Amino acid sequence: MDTILVVNAGSSSLKFEVFSVAGSLARQIKGKMEGIGTAPHLTIKSAGGDRLADEDYPHEAVPDLPAAMRVVGQWLRERHQGRLIAVGHRVVHGGPDHMRPARIDEKLLRELERYTPLAPLHQPNNLAPIRVLLEHQPQLVQVACFDTAFHRGHDPMADHYAIPAHYFDEGVRRYGFHGLSYEYVAGKLAEIAPDIGGGRVIVAHLGSGASMCALHQGKSVESTLGFTALDGLPMGTRCGQIDPGVLLYLLQQHGMSAQELQDLLYKESGLKGLSGVSNDVRDLLASEEPGAALALDHFVHRIGLNAGTLAAALGGLDAFVFTAGVGENSPVMRERISRTLEWLGVRLDSRRNAAGELLISSDDSRVAVYAVPTDEELMIARHTYALIAA
Ligand code: ADP
Secondary structure, three states: OEEEEEEEEOOOOEEEEEEEOOOOOEEEEEEEEEOOOOOOEEEEEEOOOOEEEEEEOOOOOOOOHHHHHHHHHHHHHHHOOOEEEEEEEEEOOOOOOOOOOEEOOHHHHHHHHOOHHHOOOOHHHHHHHHHHHHHHOOOOEEEEEEOOHHHOOOOHHHHOOOOOOHHHHHOOOOOOOOHHHHHHHHHHHHHHOHHHHOOEEEEEEEOOOEEEEEEEOOEEEEEOOOOOOOOOOOOOOOOOOOOHHHHHHHHHHOOOOHHHHHHHHHHOOHHHHHHOOOOOHHHHHHOOOHHHHHHHHHHHHHHHHHHHHHHHHHOOOOEEEEEHHHHHHOHHHHHHHHHOOHHHOEOEOHHHHHHOOOEOEOOOOOEEEEEOOOOHHHHHHHHHHHHHHO
16 A cells, blocks of 8 residues: 655654555555653554554654654654555745745755745745655655645745845745645635635634634635745744734843844744633633633724735635634634634634534625634645656
8 A cells, every 4th residue: 555644743643644646646645743852742544533652752753853853753663564655744934936836855955944034933834854765765756735835826026025125035024824724725626615615705714723714716816924834824832924023122121132022923823812811712701701701802803803804815715714722623713714704704603613613604694604623734745746646
């Protein structure tokens, strides 16, 4: 059985999935090494949900991502039958030129390393397992699937910041992220509702990272995320859109260093900073603290405002789609957000919403509303397969 390994490496976890490629792609296993460097724990499940591994490791055995990759590789070689034909990686930043996934070699890897300052929390982690595999198994096909690629078809006018134009050429431009998720959702919508999928759609990817994307005929035309993954909506711990004057104030009046500012904006802000309670929407919904209510109200408010902006970019709206952790799992949040969209023609069907159906708007809603589970890993597997098949 030929297989494709999909790798999604984060700051303290390594998620991976194995797909068999007999004719079509079929998910075989799903695994996660968590607590890398602190309390490493490996869980692996079969596609049917059976537990295949549930193991603790001493922290010195898995101090970093390369070590986690080696442990996972060894487990797969010893315990999983299958002939690995390629590895597909999630890579958050593909820079201005990569419009589609690309086969990895030393030259590409060095280019992608140059984008680390643009995604300091994600890019180095995404690239670490690639480096390990390139050194130890140089003949293995590796494919980079970029979160930015789906947005590369934007009108360049939309991707400019109003600062002197030479900065754009240097790479200071709006990129947009969560592209693998949007691409998957656009494909799903084209399957389940081709008429609507061919129209004007806003997709809200609401997880710990959160953004929204305007799709016209299945293609991204605008996104709330820009130069880095800090822009747009407030997120679990990231600030979202902020007046750059605030940053100048913090630099000048609080004497903050660049590193302190980075930590504040990426790790201490968003729902966590605003609520003083948690970065997790579930905790905030359960909390009695006034900060929790403020953070959720602000989150919903900003989603509503950004929906207005994206609807303007599309010149109207045919459908609104919820996806990712909050969007897929929280009828309460979907209901609250939908209320801010009523002026656009959104009417939710509370029964369909509570039941978690795919179509959750009422029959008389002018704008169709969907809750679509995203599948970034399947998207990566598809891209990887397509690239080796070509
Ligand atoms: P990531 O960006 O880490 O992939 P996810 O898409 O898994 O994130 O989303 C994680 C977030 O989803 C959690 O922080 C939590 O706030 C939210 N979430 C998950 N399930 C629910 C739920 N049932 N109700 C509300 N929020 C939820």
